[in-house]
Amino acid sequence: MKKYFTIIVVSIFAMLSCEKDDICIEATTPSLIIHFYNNDVQTESKSIEDLTVWANDKDSLYVNQELDSIVIPLDLAQDNTLYKFSNNLIEDEINFTYDRKDVFVSRSCGYKTIFENLQIENNTSNWIKNIEINNSTIENDTAAHITIFH
Amino acid sequence: MTQLRILLFFISILVTSTVSSQQEQDTIKVKENYGIRIGFDLSKPINTFFETENKGFELVGDLRVYKNYYAAVELGFLDKTTNEDYINFTTKGSFIKAGFNYNAYKNWAGMTNEIYVGLRYGLSFFDQTLNSYTPNVKGTYFITETIEPATQFNDLTAHWVEFVFGMKVETLKNLYLGVSISFNNMISTTDPENFKNLHVPGFNRVFLNNTGVGFNYTISYLIPIVKKNK
Numbered sequence A: 001m002k003k004y005f006t007i008i009v010v011s012i013f014a015m016l017s018c019e020k021d022d023i024c025i026e027a028t029t030p031s032l033i034i035h036f037y038n039n040d041v042q043t044e045s046k047s048i049e050d051l052t053v054w055a056n057d058k059d060s061l062y063v064n065q066e067l068d069s070i071v072i073p074l075d076l077a078q079d080n081t082l083y084k085f086s087n088n089l090i091e092d093e094i095n096f097t098y099d100r101k102d103v104f105v106s107r108s109c110g111y112k113t114i115f116e117n118l119q120i121e122n123n124t125s126n127w128i129k130n131i132e133i134n135n136s137t138i139e140n141d142t143a144a145h146i147t148i149f150h
Numbered sequence B: 001m002t003q004l005r006i007l008l009f010f011i012s013i014l015v016t017s018t019v020s021s022q023q024e025q026d027t028i029k030v031k032e033n034y035g036i037r038i039g040f041d042l043s044k045p046i047n048t049f050f051e052t053e054n055k056g057f058e059l060v061g062d063l064r065v066y067k068n069y070y071a072a073v074e075l076g077f078l079d080k081t082t083n084e085d086y087i088n089f090t091t092k093g094s095f096i097k098a099g100f101n102y103n104a105y106k107n108w109a110g111m112t113n114e115i116y117v118g119l120r121y122g123l124s125f126f127d128q129t130l131n132s133y134t135p136n137v138k139g140t141y142f143i144t145e146t147i148e149p150a151t152q153f154n155d156l157t158a159h160w161v162e163f164v165f166g167m168k169v170e171t172l173k174n175l176y177l178g179v180s181i182s183f184n185n186m187i188s189t190t191d192p193e194n195f196k197n198l199h200v201p202g203f204n205r206v207f208l209n210n211t212g213v214g215f216n217y218t219i220s221y222l223i224p225i226v227k228k229n230k
Helices: A002-016 B002-026 B043-050
Strands: A032-037 A048-055 A060-067 A069-072 A080-087 A090-106 A110-123 A130-133 A146-149 B031-041 B054-066 B069-083 B087-103 B114-133 B151-172 B175-189 B211-229
Touching: A048 A069, A060 A069, A110 A130, B031 B043, B031 B175, B043 B054, B043 B211, B054 B211, B069 B114, B087 B151, B151 B211
Parallel strands: A032 A146
Antiparallel strands: A032 A069, A048 A060, A048 A080, A080 A090, A090 A110, A130 A146, B031 B054, B031 B211, B054 B069, B069 B087, B087 B114, B114 B151, B151 B175, B175 B211
């Protein structure tokens, strides 16, 4: 009887330790990746020397940095996000519109949001010469979705 | 010297075998109960008591078919809400498992305890409700809101096989306490669109590789029907 009791106790502990084991390792909601290219030589990437980026009414994501590409999140609460880009204190804004779709990933990761039909609703052109959408579906963080020529 | 030892060895084997054969001749005839044993899982109502969002009940039954072989069946229902980091869902449905147990325990005369291995086929009909989820985003630049779609996925099925190890002890006359562990392997399941069956009644939590584990703590009563000689 003592043997059975030990086995029962061990089984109870085994049951209690079975919950919450996996951690989220899959890719979740992707961000928008923008590359900056030279408008004169369109195959050449060109850094912005003094870049500051922020979404409308929000804190800055990048402040006075020299970069040739940026990764910015899109707003999941609405179908558009207005971003402002300041290059050497010259300000331009781009209004991105998209359709949101929530895709199931796994137990631990839950759902991720992917963005389809990415479009540029309107933008100003103080320092931005041209904008090209490379991929209108944002499913992953692997390649640039937008190219900005300046 | 070694020859003597070999001789002694064979003599001892001979002696033990004759002794045991004598014992077989000596045994008195013991009548054993063959009948239906029915009971329920004790852990499920206890879980309900501690977790209000986990209601379940399971009936168990087995029938001694031949010597050490028992036909076994379990049936029950479950209504359980699971809360994960980014999702909250409710699983509701019923299940039935049928199969057999083989008792590997050699009882003393008159005792009917069991240490058994078994195999089951399990089948479940259930619904899933995705109560809420929060889209998983790295960073907190934009505030993510929890969405409450309350999407219902009805008429889902799952079927699987189980390997069972367990024991039953006769504590009072014809009253048995049992404990068992089962290792479940999903054969197939109808997964809902854009969601997954993360919990299946009877199968329990579905792990990444479509396996599961189950624990049973049962109390059951044997209704003796026929008595047979051992």
